[in-house]
Amino acid sequence: TISVDAAGTGAKIDDTMYGVFYEDINRAADGGLYAELVQNRSFEYRPADNAAYTPLTSWTVAGGARAAEDGGRLGERNRTYLSMDGGASVTNAGYNTGIAVEKGKRYAFSVWARAGRAAPLTVTLHDAGGELAEGRRVVARGGWAKYTATFTARRTSTTGRLTVAAARPAALDMVSLFPRDTYKGRENGLRKDLAEKIEALRPGFLRFPGGCLVNTGSHEGYDEASGWERRRSYQWKDTVGPVEERATNSNFWGYNQSYGLGYYEYFQFAEDIGAMPLPVVPALVTGCGQNRATDDPALLRRHIQDTLDLIEFANGPVSSEWGAKRAEMGHPEPFRLTHIGVGNEENLPKEFFARFQQFRTAIEAAHPGITVIANSGPDDAGTTFDEAWRLSRESGVDMVDEHYYNSPQWFLENNERYDGYDRGGPEVFLGEYASQGNTFGNALAEAAFMTGLERNADIVKLASYAPLLANKDYVQWQPDMIWFDNARSWGSANYETQKLFMTNVGDEVVPSTASATPTTSGPITGAVGLSTWATSAAYDDVRVTGSDGTALLSDDFSGGDGRWTKATGTGSWAVQDGAYVQSDEAAENTLVTAGDTAWQNYDLRVKATKKSG
Numbered sequence: 001t002i003s004v005d006a007a008g009t010g011a012k013i014d015d016t017m018y019g020v021f022y023e024d025i026n027r028a029a030d031g032g033l034y035a036e037l038v039q040n041r042s043f044e045y046r047p048a049d050n051a052a053y054t055p056l057t058s059w060t061v062a063g064g065a066r067a068a069e070d071g072g073r074l075g076e077r078n079r080t081y082l083s084m085d086g087g088a089s090v091t092n093a094g095y096n097t098g099i100a101v102e103k104g105k106r107y108a109f110s111v112w113a114r115a116g117r118a119a120p121l122t123v124t125l126h127d128a129g130g131e132l133a134e135g136r137r138v139v140a141r142g143g144w145a146k147y148t149a150t151f152t153a154r155r156t157s158t159t160g161r162l163t164v165a166a167a168r169p170a171a172l173d174m175v176s177l178f179p180r181d182t183y184k185g186r187e188n189g190l191r192k193d194l195a196e197k198i199e200a201l202r203p204g205f206l207r208f209p210g211g212c213l214v215n216t217g218s219h220e221g222y223d224e225a226s227g228w229e230r231r232r233s234y235q236w237k238d239t240v241g242p243v244e245e246r247a248t249n250s251n252f253w254g255y256n257q258s259y260g261l262g263y264y265e266y267f268q269f270a271e272d273i274g275a276m277p278l279p280v281v282p283a284l285v286t287g288c289g290q291n292r293a294t295d296d297p298a299l300l301r302r303h304i305q306d307t308l309d310l311i312e313f314a315n316g317p318v319s320s321e322w323g324a325k326r327a328e329m330g331h332p333e334p335f336r337l338t339h340i341g342v343g344n345e346e347n348l349p350k351e352f353f354a355r356f357q358q359f360r361t362a363i364e365a366a367h368p369g370i371t372v373i374a375n376s377g378p379d380d381a382g383t384t385f386d387e388a389w390r391l392s393r394e395s396g397v398d399m400v401d402e403h404y405y406n407s408p409q410w411f412l413e414n415n416e417r418y419d420g421y422d423r424g425g426p427e428v429f430l431g432e433y434a435s436q437g438n439t440f441g442n443a444l445a446e447a448a449f450m451t452g453l454e455r456n457a458d459i460v461k462l463a464s465y466a467p468l469l470a471n472k473d474y475v476q477w478q479p480d481m482i483w484f485d486n487a488r489s490w491g492s493a494n495y496e497t498q499k500l501f502m503t504n505v506g507d508e509v510v511p512s513t514a515s516a517t518p519t520t521s522g523p524i525t526g527a528v529g530l531s532t533w534a535t536s537a538a539y540d541d542v543r544v545t546g547s548d549g550t551a552l553l554s555d556d557f558s559g560g561d562g563r564w565t566k567a568t569g570t571g572s573w574a575v576q577d578g579a580y581v582q583s584d585e586a587a588e589n590t591l592v593t594a595g596d597t598a599w600q601n602y603d604l605r606v607k608a609t610k611k612s613g
């Protein structure tokens with residue numbers, strides 16, 4: 001029985017409550033959301049990014065061509081280029097299986113080139129079956145300049161290659177191929193299917209650029225002697241301005257990031273999908289298990305200034321230094337930044353907090369309207385989580401970012417987590433959470449948990465499932481919400497749950513109570529291989545029968561241990577915890593007639609009797 005108090009008042013739910021946590025993990029950016037089709041376009045891959053990398057990763061060379069790093073380079077931050085002899089050619093293999101093109105679609109090629117004498121460059125797009133589009137020719141002459149051409153694909157392919165052949169000696173850099181059909185048709189834009197799947201969630205906010213990506217690595221600056229320092233923490237100024245002037249970098253997840261998708265593009269994307277932008281900056285305490293605090297007051301001052309400059313980049317008038325940069329990049333209007341996160345998962349609360357407070361003081365002084373978000377680290381770090389919360393509470397922090405990745409059972413059992421949170425303390429930004437899996441059961445457990453978030457929307461102000469994206473060929477972390485390969489993308493069951501909640505955000509919680517009397521549910525039919533959920537807390541007697549009526553499993557939970565036991569039938573059943581049952585091979589044999597080799601679908605009937613109360 002559900003009793004609804006229609007006249008009662010519950011928590012107000014902000015439109016921004018549900019958002020997305022975007023991190024460049026699982027190759028979410030290059031080879032993913034960022035629509036560039038050429039991998040290692042600027043020849044900047046280094047062993048420091050990944051031991052397997054060289055400046056020619058993803059390239060094959062025919063004839064005389066080599067990576068060069070000398071005074072003839074394109075720029076100080078774009079240090080390596082390709083030096084080609086006359087008659088040489090280079091071919092890029094793209095990401096994963098190759099360059100994906102679709103019949104009839106147009107593709108924008110560009111290259112920066114330098115040549116002493118006029119050097120014709122022939123550019124072809126092809127796969128093992130031959131040409132994918134009519135070849136193009138540009139003539140490079142003189143100093144570094146950008147040359148462009150457009151291809152129209154004659155065929156669809158996911159194994160394309162891009163070849164540039166030089167008739168005379170030439171230097172190349174920033175060899176690029178983009179679909180013209182990017183999200184909202186933007187130049188240097190985003191892959192349409194992925195961006196549209198994110199947009200379809202109608203996110204209230206977009207947190208970027210991560211996660212562990214933000215805070216790990218060194219926090220030092222540009223090092224003239226060794227080139228742009230690798231393993232540098234994510235610093236927004238590295239990622240804005242003309243793409244050919246952006247330094248590439250290694251990242252925490254073990255690959256190179258081109259920064260072609262940078263802070264300007266993130267702000268633009270947030271605006272395009274109607275989401276509040278929510279950037280996170282490094283706090284000079286390296287998190288994510290590395291746990292090192294940088295003790296350098298001058299460096300800390302620079303990072304704080306960078307953060308103030310970031311706010312100016314987002315919100316400042318075009319007459320300000322960084323507002324002018326934003327306008328130069330194409331967006332004179334402000335991006336309306338209201339929230340900023342400082343740090344991610346530092347498990348050194350005291351050290352983190354000492355630095356956080358300095359960021360906060362400076363930001364609040366210069367930009368009083370901005371909410372500065374602290375973080376508590378993951379809620380599996382023992383006492384550091386509580387300590388971080390204590391420090392935040394004591395100093396009146398506005399909002400704390402907390403993270404957890406737990407079992408579905410945990411999510412079912414912790415629906416009331418926020419009922420007891422101190423209403424006088426900081427608000428909650430649940431910046432990262434997921435039950436450990438992408439099955440329907442996980443999605444259902446998350447949905448159950450989200451009803452608890454919503455009931456507590458007065459204190460849980462922002463919440464985002466994490467991570468958002470995974471390239472199926474570079475999976476470092478799972479589960480993930482949206483999966484993709486070079487040509488396709490698909491939402492997980494968890495995506496559908498998020499979409500349901502995110503596209504149906506209410507205005508206010510209507511108070512309700514529920515009670516139950518013993519009753520028998522109707523049979524639930526599922527195919528073999530699907531799990532059906534019941535919990536010992538909610539059900540008193542659960543039976544699984546084959547469609548022929550054979551009793552296979554039952555449990556009245558009388559033993560109190562919540563474990564299922566085999567009823568009748570042959571074969572054994574692997575029993576996980578109190579609510580999760582999986583058949584093993586032997587048990588499947590009880591359903592499949594010996595000698596039957598054809599795949600068949602078997603119905604299982606799960607009958608659960610609800611526990612009183």
Ligand code: AHR
Binds near residue numbers: 345432467
């Ligand atoms: O979401 C994946 C990772 O989980 C994030 O980078 C980090 O913040 C958390 O530990």
